[in-house]
Amino acid sequence: MNLRPLRPTDLARLVELNDAAYPAVPITPPEEMTALLGQADFTFGVVDETDSLLGFLIGLRPGADYASENYRYFDSRGADFLYVDRIVIDATVRGAGLGRMLYDAVFALARDEARAEIDCEVNLDPPNPQSLAFHDRLGFRRVGEQETKNGTVTVALLAALL
Template sequence: MTDIAPLTPAHLSTVLDLNNRYSVEMSSLDEAALQSLVAQSWLALQADEGRAGFLITLDHQASYDSPNFAWFAERYDNFAYIDRIAIAPGAQGQGLARRFYGIAEAKARAAQLPVLVCEVNIVPPNIDSQAFHKALGFTEIGQGLLAGRGKTVQYLSKSLA
C-alpha cells in the first residue's frame, strides 16, 4: 500500500508534472502558482514522493483567485474545498483517491466544517470523476461555465453535519 504524507517543497516538481499531465481535467499550473497554492492550502498530501498522486485542499479562509473557489465562497461561510487531485496512471484503481478523500473528510469533520466541496468537468466530460464523487456521497448543487476555458463544471458538495 502506498504511503500518504504531507506534500512538501521537495515534491513540487513531481506534483507539477503530474498536475499538468491532467490539464484537461484540471487547470495547468506553473511552479509559482503551485507554490502559492500549496502555501495557502489547508491540506496538501502526496503519495510515493508525489509520483503516485496528490491532493490539494483549501478551506474557506483561503484567498484563492479561482472562479470555482469563489462560487463556493459566495454560498458557504465554512467549507473545505478540494481544489485538485491527480492519481498517476500506474497507481489508479488501488484506492488512493478514496484514501485521500477519506483523510480530507476526517480532517474537515475534526475541524467541524459542515461541508466538503469540489467541482468536476461535465464539458469536456470527466465521467470517471463524476462516478467516483457520486459513490462517495457528493451531490450536485450547481453548474458553471468557465469563460475562456471551454469548460463547464458541476459543483458538488458532501454534507458532513
C-alpha cells in the same frame, strides 16, 4: 502506500502529475504550483514505500484570498466547508484506491474540524465521467453548475455533507 503532507521538494513531481492529468485539471507551471501550495490550507500526498509521489490533493478552508471561480462560488455560499482544489492520481495506479485514500484524509479532517461539507468541482465540458462517478460513490451531490475560464470549461459544483 502512505499519506504525508506535500513538501517543496515534491514540486517537479507535482507539476508532472498535474499536467499529465490535463484537461481534468489545468496545466500549472512550477511558479503557479508554488503559489497554489503557498495558499493551500491542507495538502496530502500518497507515496509508495520509496516515498515516490503517486498522487496528491490540495485544499483550502473558507475565507481564503483565492482567485478560483469555483472556490469563490463555494465561499460565497457561506457554508462551513473544506474545498478540494485538485486531486490527481498517477495514471499508472488509477483504480487502486489512492483517490479514496486521499479523500478519506479530507473527510477525517472535516470531521475533526466539525465542518458541514466538503466541496469540489468536476469538469462537465470537457467531460470527466470517471471523476463524476468517483465523486458520486463518495457521496458528493451536484449543488450547481457554471462556466469558467471565459466559457471554455463547464463544471459541476459538488458537495458532500458530513
